[in-house]
Amino acid sequence: MSDQRGQFSSKIGFLMAATGSAVGLGNIWGFPTQAASNGGGAFLLAYLVLAFLLAYPALVAELVIGRHARANIVTALDTLGENRATKGLGRAVGYYGVLVASLILSFYAIVAGWMLAEFGKPLAQLLGWQGAADWLASDALGRNLLVCGLFTAATVAIIAKGVENGIEAWSTRLMPLLFLILLGLILYVFTQPGAGEGLKNYLIPDFTQLTDPGLLLSAMGQAFFSLSLGVGTMLIYGSYLRKTDSLPRLGAAVTLLDTGIAFTAGLLILPTMYVAQAQGIAIYSEGGDLLAGPGLIFQVLPALFSTMGGAGIWLSIAFFALMSIAALTSSISMLEAPVSVVTERTRLKRTGAAWTIGLLIFAVSTIILLNMSTLFDAAVSLTTEYSQPLLGIALCVFVGWIMRRNQLLNELKAGHRDIEHSLFWKIWPFYVRLVCPVLILLAFIQSLR
Ligand code: PFF
Numbered sequence: 001m002s003d004q005r006g007q008f009s010s011k012i013g014f015l016m017a018a019t020g021s022a023v024g025l026g027n028i029w030g031f032p033t034q035a036a037s038n039g040g041g042a043f044l045l046a047y048l049v050l051a052f053l054l055a056y057p058a059l060v061a062e063l064v065i066g067r068h069a070r071a072n073i074v075t076a077l078d079t080l081g082e083n084r085a086t087k088g089l090g091r092a093v094g095y096y097g098v099l100v101a102s103l104i105l106s107f108y109a110i111v112a113g114w115m116l117a118e119f120g121k122p123l124a125q126l127l128g129w130q131g132a133a134d135w136l137a138s139d140a141l142g143r144n145l146l147v148c149g150l151f152t153a154a155t156v157a158i159i160a161k162g163v164e165n166g167i168e169a170w171s172t173r174l175m176p177l178l179f180l181i182l183l184g185l186i187l188y189v190f191t192q193p194g195a196g197e198g199l200k201n202y203l204i205p206d207f208t209q210l211t212d213p214g215l216l217l218s219a220m221g222q223a224f225f226s227l228s229l230g231v232g233t234m235l236i237y238g239s240y241l242r243k244t245d246s247l248p249r250l251g252a253a254v255t256l257l258d259t260g261i262a263f264t265a266g267l268l269i270l271p272t273m274y275v276a277q278a279q280g281i282a283i284y285s286e287g288g289d290l291l292a293g294p295g296l297i298f299q300v301l302p303a304l305f306s307t308m309g310g311a312g313i314w315l316s317i318a319f320f321a322l323m324s325i326a327a328l329t330s331s332i333s334m335l336e337a338p339v340s341v342v343t344e345r346t347r348l349k350r351t352g353a354a355w356t357i358g359l360l361i362f363a364v365s366t367i368i369l370l371n372m373s374t375l376f377d378a379a380v381s382l383t384t385e386y387s388q389p390l391l392g393i394a395l396c397v398f399v400g401w402i403m404r405r406n407q408l409l410n411e412l413k414a415g416h417r418d419i420e421h422s423l424f425w426k427i428w429p430f431y432v433r434l435v436c437p438v439l440i441l442l443a444f445i446q447s448l449r
Pocket residue numbers: 021022023024025026027101104225226227228229231233330331333334
């Protein structure tokens with residue numbers, strides 16, 4: 001079976017793909033603004049601790065299941081079960097996971113489409129196509145459908161090319177580019193008046209906020225969303241790894257890169273907001289909170305870029321290219337989850353499966369776009385607040401309670417000979433068995449309140 005399956009050609013290929021999945025709109029936009037409004041450096045510290053102590057063990061759990069079963073999430077959880085009940089539960093969790101991944105993609109593609117439109121707008125201006133630029137700046141349904149459809153089609157086209165030529169090849173091209181654009185933008189913004197103020201706001205810790213349990217829980221939620229946990233994307237990427245690769249090491253590298261890029265994105269977003277403030281643009285809402293959601297990306301930043309003349313056009317292109325790339329490498333991992341289930345469980349080939357599922361997801365995006373005010377937020381909270389934590393618990397339970405200890409050890413040993421005597425092996429099984437499920441459950445209960 002493994003001969004017909006795709007496989008990453010190298011560790012770097014996996015790292016680029018998994019980091020590409022992890023680094024998305026959540027890092028570049030979600031993390032910095034959450035940090036700024038929740039105690040700056042204190043949130044950063046809480047986030048780092050939670051990412052390594054909680055999200056990292058859960059990530060290794062997903063990688064272990066995937067590589068052990070060498071299959072998609074549905075088949076993998078089915079084969080782990082030892083009786084009819086656990087097998088049935090496994091399939092149910094698996095189908096629920098890919099459904100959630102698809103639903104996340106349906107709203108993620110809408111936002112990613114807006115990023116594409118903002119990227120196209122200054123390009124059209126440069127070419128002198130003012131009409132096109134105005135249309136791209138509008139909020140018309142036609143524009144939203146077109147850019148969302150284009151983004152979804154790009155995602156499908158990459159997935160249709162398979163693991164090595166699609167996911168790995170594109171992630172390996174796009175991720176270094178993302179990092180270069182991010183660094184270039186930071187260097188530029190640091191030279192602008194107001195940047196220092198933003199840096200202070202981001203980095204100086206306000207430890208009084210750390211006593212607020214809500215803060216710790218939202219840092220944990222952010223860490224789980226950022227590492228793409230629970231919906232089978234990391235699981236399927238793990239299934240394309242070679243047996244000789246060390247899962248704890250690769251997982252640690254992905255966590256480090258993901259948190260590192262989230263931290264670095266903060267060095268761009270916060271200083272940029274305060275540069276905007278220095279230009280007279282409002283960055284606080286009427287209630288006194290720092291602007292976060294769409295208000296930041298689609299109002300503050302374009303307003304700032306337009307005060308910067310010629311440089312603003314290039315900054316705008318670079319910034320929205322960064323956002324579009326971050327979104328694309330995440331969305332391909334979301335689409336791979338359902339596509340792998342369909343190709344491995346039916347006769348449909350990869351290309352047909354990718355386009356069919358892509359079309360279905362676009363249909364859902366269209367329904368959301370037609371009912372934006374009611375459906376968008378509902379889709380976001382249903383998937384990220386409610387479903388991801390529950391699925392995270394389910395996957396930890398499969399590893400901690402249903403997989404046998406020697407199965408786990410053998411899987412880890414394959415790429416890491418001396419694992420049995422490592423600190424990792426002393427702590428991790430207990431963590432996924434008890435600590436992770438209990439803490440995720442706490443976060444979940446908190447989100448219900
Ligand atoms: N990790 C992505 C981000 O931070 O934007 C979001 C994400 C990707 C969530 C893939 C879930 C997923 F399956």
